[in-house]
Amino acid sequence: MFTTFANTFLGRLSWDALPKDAITRGGAATVVLGAFALVALITFTHRWKWLWKEWLTSQDPKRIGVMYIIVSAVMLLRGLGDVALMRAQQATSVGNSHGILDASHFQQIFSAHGTIMIFFVAMGFLFGLINLVLPLQLGARDVAFPFLNATSFWLFFSGMALVNLSLVIGDFSAAGWLAYPPLSELKFSPTTGVDYWIWSLEISGVGSLLSGINFLITILKMRAPGMTLRKMPMFAWSVMGSMTLVAFAFPILTVTLTLLALDRTIGTHFFTAGGGGNAMMYVNLIWAWGHPEVYILILPAFGIFSEVVPTFSRKPLFGYTSMVWAIWAIVALSFTVWLHHFFTMGAGADVNAFFGIMTAVIAVPTGVKIFNWLFTMYRGRIKFATPMLWFMGFTVMFTIGGVAGVLMSVPAIDYQVHNSLFLVAHFHMMIISGVLFGYFAGLSYWFPKVFGFRLHEGLGKLAFWCWAIGFMLAFTPLYILGLMGATRRLDHYDASLGWQPLFIVAGIGVLFVLAGVGAQVLQLVLSIWQRDQRRDFTGDPWGGRTLEWSVPSPAPVYNFTTLPVVEARDQFWVDKRAGKTAEPRYEDILLPKNTGAGVIIGALAFLVGFGMIWHIYWLALVAVLGIMVAVIVRASDDEPEYILKAKEVEKIDNALHRRKQYI
Amino acid sequence: MKKHTKIWLVLALLAAGIAMLTGWYLRRHMVAVLQPAGQIGHKERNLIAFCTALSILVIVPVFTLLGIFAWKYRESNVQAKYSPELEGSNLAETIWWLIPTALIAIIAVITWRSSYAMDPFKHLDSSKQTLHVQVVALDWKWLFIYPDQKVASVNEAAVPVGTPVDFELTSDTVMTSFWAPQLGGQMYAMPGMNTHLNLEAGKAGNYRGVAANISGKGFAGMDFTVKAVSKTDFTKWTQTAKHAIDKLTPASYTQLAHPSQNVRPSYYSAVDPALYDTIVMKYMMPSGTQTDTGGAI
Numbered sequence: 016m017f018t019t020f021a022n023t024f025l026g027r028l029s030w031d032a033l034p035k036d037a038i039t040r041g042g043a044a045t046v047v048l049g050a051f052a053l054v055a056l057i058t059f060t061h062r063w064k065w066l067w068k069e070w071l072t073s074q075d076p077k078r079i080g081v082m083y084i085i086v087s088a089v090m091l092l093r094g095l096g097d098v099a100l101m102r103a104q105q106a107t108s109v110g111n112s113h114g115i116l117d118a119s120h121f122q123q124i125f126s127a128h129g130t131i132m133i134f135f136v137a138m139g140f141l142f143g144l145i146n147l148v149l150p151l152q153l154g155a156r157d158v159a160f161p162f163l164n165a166t167s168f169w170l171f172f173s174g175m176a177l178v179n180l181s182l183v184i185g186d187f188s189a190a191g192w193l194a195y196p197p198l199s200e201l202k203f204s205p206t207t208g209v210d211y212w213i214w215s216l217e218i219s220g221v222g223s224l225l226s227g228i229n230f231l232i233t234i235l236k237m238r239a240p241g242m243t244l245r246k247m248p249m250f251a252w253s254v255m256g257s258m259t260l261v262a263f264a265f266p267i268l269t270v271t272l273t274l275l276a277l278d279r280t281i282g283t284h285f286f287t288a289g290g291g292g293n294a295m296m297y298v299n300l301i302w303a304w305g306h307p308e309v310y311i312l313i314l315p316a317f318g319i320f321s322e323v324v325p326t327f328s329r330k331p332l333f334g335y336t337s338m339v340w341a342i343w344a345i346v347a348l349s350f351t352v353w354l355h356h357f358f359t360m361g362a363g364a365d366v367n368a369f370f371g372i373m374t375a376v377i378a379v380p381t382g383v384k385i386f387n388w389l390f391t392m393y394r395g396r397i398k399f400a401t402p403m404l405w406f407m408g409f410t411v412m413f414t415i416g417g418v419a420g421v422l423m424s425v426p427a428i429d430y431q432v433h434n435s436l437f438l439v440a441h442f443h444m445m446i447i448s449g450v451l452f453g454y455f456a457g458l459s460y461w462f463p464k465v466f467g468f469r470l471h472e473g474l475g476k477l478a479f480w481c482w483a484i485g486f487m488l489a490f491t492p493l494y495i496l497g498l499m500g501a502t503r504r505l506d507h508y509d510a511s512l513g514w515q516p517l518f519i520v521a522g523i524g525v526l527f528v529l530a531g532v533g534a535q536v537l538q539l540v541l542s543i544w545q546r547d548q549r550r551d552f553t554g555d556p557w558g559g560r561t562l563e564w565s566v567p568s569p570a571p572v573y574n575f576t577t578l579p580v581v582e583a584r585d586q587f588w589v590d591k592r593a594g595k596t597a598e599p600r601y602e603d604i605l606l607p608k609n610t611g612a613g614v615i616i617g618a619l620a621f622l623v624g625f626g627m628i629w630h631i632y633w634l635a636l637v638a639v640l641g642i643m644v645a646v647i648v649r650a651s652d653d654e655p656e657y658i659l660k661a662k663e664v665e666k667i668d669n670a671l672h673r674r675k676q677y678i
Numbered sequence: 679m680k681k682h683t684k685i686w687l688v689l690a691l692l693a694a695g696i697a698m699l700t701g702w703y704l705r706r707h708m709v710a711v712l713q714p715a716g717q718i719g720h721k722e723r724n725l726i727a728f729c730t731a732l733s734i735l736v737i738v739p740v741f742t743l744l745g746i747f748a749w750k751y752r753e754s755n756v757q758a759k760y761s762p763e764l765e766g767s768n769l770a771e772t773i774w775w776l777i778p779t780a781l782i783a784i785i786a787v788i789t790w791r792s793s794y795a796m797d798p799f800k801h802l803d804s805s806k807q808t809l810h811v812q813v814v815a816l817d818w819k820w821l822f823i824y825p826d827q828k829v830a831s832v833n834e835a836a837v838p839v840g841t842p843v844d845f846e847l848t849s850d851t852v853m854t855s856f857w858a859p860q861l862g863g864q865m866y867a868m869p870g871m872n873t874h875l876n877l878e879a880g881k882a883g884n885y886r887g888v889a890a891n892i893s894g895k896g897f898a899g900m901d902f903t904v905k906a907v908s909k910t911d912f913t914k915w916t917q918t919a920k921h922a923i924d925k926l927t928p929a930s931y932t933q934l935a936h937p938s939q940n941v942r943p944s945y946y947s948a949v950d951p952a953l954y955d956t957i958v959m960k961y962m963m964p965s966g967t968q969t970d971t972g973g974a975i
Contacts, residue, residue: 118895191892197869198852198894288869289961294853295868328751331765337775359855360866361799361873368793372786382778383771385740390770392747394761399752407748414740418733421785425729427792430863431711431722434855434890495700500710500859502890507898513707 026630027207032185038100038116043183071614074161074607075572077465079168080146084458086175087139090131093179095525095532097128102489102522109518110510121506122189123208127178129192130212134219135175137312137446140454142171142226145254145315147465148457149230151563151570152248154239154579159232161607162655167222167229169617174219177624181211185628188212191504193305194275196297197288201279207628210279214624217272220265227261230254239562241581248561248584249338253318256342257311260349264307271300276627295360302353310349312446314342316453317384320409323402323456324388326557328395331585334387341380341387348377358426359433367426374424378417385410400557401475405456408483409448416444419494437497440490447486455479455535463556467569468549474538478531485527492517492524560585567671573604573659576668599668601661608657612649616642710859715906716880718796718862725792735781798865799874802842808876809841812954813856815849815867815889817937818896820856823926823949829919830926832934833902834943836915839882845875848958850935854897855890858904864890870961879906896939903943919945926950 021029034043057063070078104121108114116124146164150157158164181187185207190199199209234255238247247255274285275297284290286297325332332338354362354370388410397403419441423429432438455478463469496517501508508514542549555564562579563570565587576599583589590596619641626635649655714720750758801808812823813835822835837843847856847867856875857864860883865875879885889900907915922945924930930946931953950956 118898122892122895122897189895195853195891198892203852203894288849288852289963291870291962293870295871329760330762333764334766334771336766337771357866359864360868361871363799364793364797368790371789371793375782375785375789379775379778379782382736383774386743386774387771389740389743389747390767392751394759394764395747395751396753396760397748397751399748407744410740410744414737418730418737421733421782422726422729425725425785425789425792427722427789427796427863428725428729430796430798430865431719431726431859433864434857495704495709498709498711499707500857500886500888502857502888504892505898509901516703 024631024633026626026632028184028629028631032207034183036120038120039182039186046179046182067611068609072165072609072611074157074165074609076146076150076158076161076164077570077572079164080143080148081465083139083143083146083168083171086172087136087143090135090139090175092532094128094132094136095529097124097131098525099529100124101128102518102525104506105508105518106515106522108507109515113507116506118506119189122191122504123187125504126188126191126194126208126212127181130188130216131178132446133192133308133312134216135171135178137450137454138219138223139171139175140451140458141257141312141315142167142223144319144454144457144461145226145230148461148563149233149251149254150237151464151566151574152251152561153234153237154242154562154575154581155233155237156574156578156604157237157607158229159237160229162610162613162649163225163229165610165613166616167226169613170222170225170620171219173617173621173624174215174217174222176621177211177215177218177628180625181208185211193301195301196275196278196286196292196294199275200287201282202287210276210628213272213276213279214627217269217276218620218624220268220272223261224265224269227258227265231258231262234258239579239581242586245339246581246584246586249321249332249335250315250318250561252339252342253314253321256346257314259346260307260311260314263350264304264311267300268304271297271304274300280627280630295357298357298360299353302356303350306353306356307349309445310345312450313453314345316409316450316457317342319453319457319460320388320406321384322561323406323460324391325585326460326559327398327400327403328392329398329558330391330395331560331588332387333390333393334383335584337383338387341383344380345377348373348380352377355424355426355429358429371424371426371429375421378421381417385414400459401470401472401479402456402460404476404479405452405459408479409452409456412444412448412452412483412486416441416448420445432497434502435497436493436501436503439503440493440497443490443493444486452482455482460557461563463551463568464554464563465569466546467551468542468546469551469556470542471538471545471549474534474541478534478538481527481531481534485524485529485531487524488527489521489524492521555587555591560588562587565590571667571671573606573664576601576664599665601665601668603661604659604664605656606659608655610649610652610655612645615645619645710886714860714862714880715883715885716861716878717802718877719860720862720880721792721796722862725788729785729788732781732784736778796863798863798876800876801844802876802878804840804842804878806841809837809843810846811835811837811843812846813848813867814954814957815847815851815854815856815893816935817851817894818889818900818939819934819941820887820889820900820902821934822902823954824916824919825949825951825954827916827919828949828951829916829922830946830949831919832944833941834905835887835902836905836907836912837879838909838912839879839906841909842876842878845877846954847873847875848954850957852893853891854893854900856887857890858885858887860885861887861904866891870958872958879904882906882908894937896937899940920947922947926953928953 034040057066101124104114104116188194188208190204190209194209194212197203234251277283278285278287284292286292286294321332351373352370355374358367423432459470459475496514501514551568554567566575619638622638623635712723714723810825812825814821819833821832823830847865849867849869853866853868855864855866861877861879865873883906885904887902887904889897924946925948926946
């Protein structure tokens, strides 16, 4: 009687779901105590109301962007914690010693590492930066759909919360970051781990798709008068390419995850071993999303470099038109290469050759971009500020990683390096240097625009060097290990192979990276501490070229007092050279009202995920109905906007400009 | 000495030290992919070498330009020419659209040819008859069935030196990948699927083989050994197997298929000739008719 009651109301949930061994308990304690400390801090400083009014319910893309980046930064720490555990295991688990983790725990950690780094660090950081910069660069006051934008963030937040909840209640997937079936099917992974993986990505994936559409429309419809596509800043172009990929690729992910969820919950046979299920179909589908995903992340980083290099070289971007064509060539090609992730699944020679060649072809537009950046530096006046260092580090590492990539695009070579640590070294080199370095460059570049003060340069440079050195130390040994026959994801290996020294070097590399992160944390803390000395009163701390630098720092909620009129590519640069300053005209500005609907939808989506994971179906159903009600209520709001009166605008504007006259 | 010279000297010494240490390490250890022991492995290594050499053509100009431009056009060097209006050059851009295209065209030709020439499904050209070995991935060990010799073994496969071998692969559990780096290449073993990997051992030796794709908790210990031996030793090996006590019957197979980790090599003196096909085909059955207990036929 009691069990039936419990099964209906609690699904699979029971006391057994709590962690049992020391390390998992440590992880759980970190999450619980961290959350508790945060709540306590907010309560004791009486910040709940402020948090709710100023941040959680905000529709201002700059604030949403900041929230994205904070979540990503915390997740980066979590992902690096996973790295530290993995490297500690691999440096010690050799021969008779079995290290600190058992196999299934180790497998959960690397699955979580990949999932978190891609979905909750890279994607979050990406959407954060786009939110901060895109409307400003386009000369717009907002994104096309502000409420949708907030909702996307809260869906992302829910997915993140689910992943981390798996540390406390239940376990996480041990099937790798892409959870290939049959291993991820119920028969081989009977616990809630894979379900956590599915539902956190399902929910955050919907958020990503909505963001993609939102930014795409923003670019197409919200540009300032006169800004034709061909006068658009390169970052905006790169976001347009990336978001086009999001719009096409994320539906594939959503559907694939749904099919896997159906296999696991109602016993369908899409991808099972048995019953005629075909796991290869899953592998095709997941990579049809997965490869474009790489370019979704990397194109905006390219866009950031296309802003950073001209600014710090004090020259226009070399070969604008080439750069645009290169972006769209990459967008088109990125959907024609997915099979290179499984050349070794027995496709015929023609299929493998086709996908191999398409993969290598992507190197052409990418190479063109590298040369254009280099020639942007040519005959420039280069200032080696932190963003520029990230760019130089990127160029070196990305070229090496890219060459390894072209190597692997030849199927006959791939047979020898697939699934090995050589592959692991390659893609980390591409994603860390190509994506993360780009985003770090963007963050230190645009930080003053959002917060009104600059980051500490010395610590920024120190962080760069720690990252760069740590990164080479962490991944060069992996190239060698791969060629020595070391496969990825080993929780233990034979002492006779002699791999241990290389794993230890890789572990030392991780320590350097951690030092780099430490420098970044210190940089942030110190810069906030000294913010009064670091204020940017000019609005243009770097000698920028694009519209975001024409407004004061921090940018006001409405971005532009009067919408700019654009006649040239680097309009702000042109205006500065001509000595042109616009007399401000004050007008009433229509702005979105704050709303808690985004938070509520996110919280309900979390409950949908939790209910589905633990088979508490009534909860999932109630939460789905709740989301519908929330959407209907919000959609019935006839006045989702308010008018900021011209007088009010003038007041804010004068305050900002008074600061400008300080200097 | 100037400060710059000192820094460069230290860096150069550091680089030399690291290079020597790496060289010393590599000489003392097996770099399987670069020290192949069979014709496929050799071809793959040569391809790697050629493509790496080709990549120097990209790396050198990029690194050189980056170094020169960064140095010459640094902010403090006011003598250097500054062209704040320079925003492109059709000629230059054409060059760097065309040169990478040419390099990639070379890679494309190599890709096309090698994909056909080294198709792992294709039997190797040889005057000798191809040896057939059927391989079944289990949790967490490899079963090798020799249909012509009518023996089977676990986690150990003997092959005669210089004889082409056709490994026919499937899985009776999740998918994983069959990889013997020194012999060359890997291929996935998947339930309900039948794939091939054609290899040949060029010289005698024991070669390490692994499961390369994660397949559950026993994955790291799912190693096997390929014993490349002379013709006579191969016959001896099959004779040893023939004298094994166990026979591979449906019952003993079910027992073998039961999950186990770090399994020692063992042998079976007889094999049901239809076993391999039965394993492949059972996944194709409608879900009602198959027995869903991992491995049972």
